[in-house]
Amino acid sequence: xxxxxxxxxxxxxxxxxxxxxxxxxxxxxxxxxxxxxxxxxxxxxxxxxxxxxxxxxxxxxxxxxxxxxxxxxxxxxxxxxxxxxxxxxxxxxxxxxxxxxxxxxxxxx
Numbered sequence: 192x193x194x195x196x197x198x199x200x201x202x203x204x205x206x207x208x209x210x211x212x213x214x215x216x217x218x219x220x221x222x223x224x225x226x227x228x229x230x231x232x233x234x235x236x237x238x239x240x241x242x243x244x245x246x247x248x249x250x251x252x253x254x255x256x257x258x259x260x261x262x263x264x265x266x267x268x269x270x271x272x273x274x275x276x277x278x279x280x281x282x283x284x285x286x287x288x289x290x291x292x293x294x295x296x297x298x299x300x
Contacts (some may be wrong), residue, residue, distance in 0.1 A: 206263030206286035217262035223255050230278035239273040
């Protein structure tokens with residue numbers, strides 16, 4: 192399925208369908224952890240993919256977001272030419288209570 196643009200609509204995995212090891216693997220990567228931490232401190236749907244200061248190119252960034260979507264951590268939608276993101280905090284916390292609290296702490300690095 193596609194939108195009006197050339198991009199495919201992103202596929203999302205609900206956190207209820209994510210094994211704990213997949214969630215932990217997604218959060219173990221430093222770039223993905225940075226993305227999750229920045230989203231946790233942002234208003235929902237306010238951050239476009241290009242607004243994150245991470246040391247990777249566009250293709251790698253797309254891959255990192257795909258991993259986060261597959262782990263049930265991030266939801267994305269297209270708004271015109273921008274793809275915006277939100278952390279699925281409530282849904283993820285319901286599936287893995289306390290996990291995000293631990294990884295989002297300042298001393299968790």
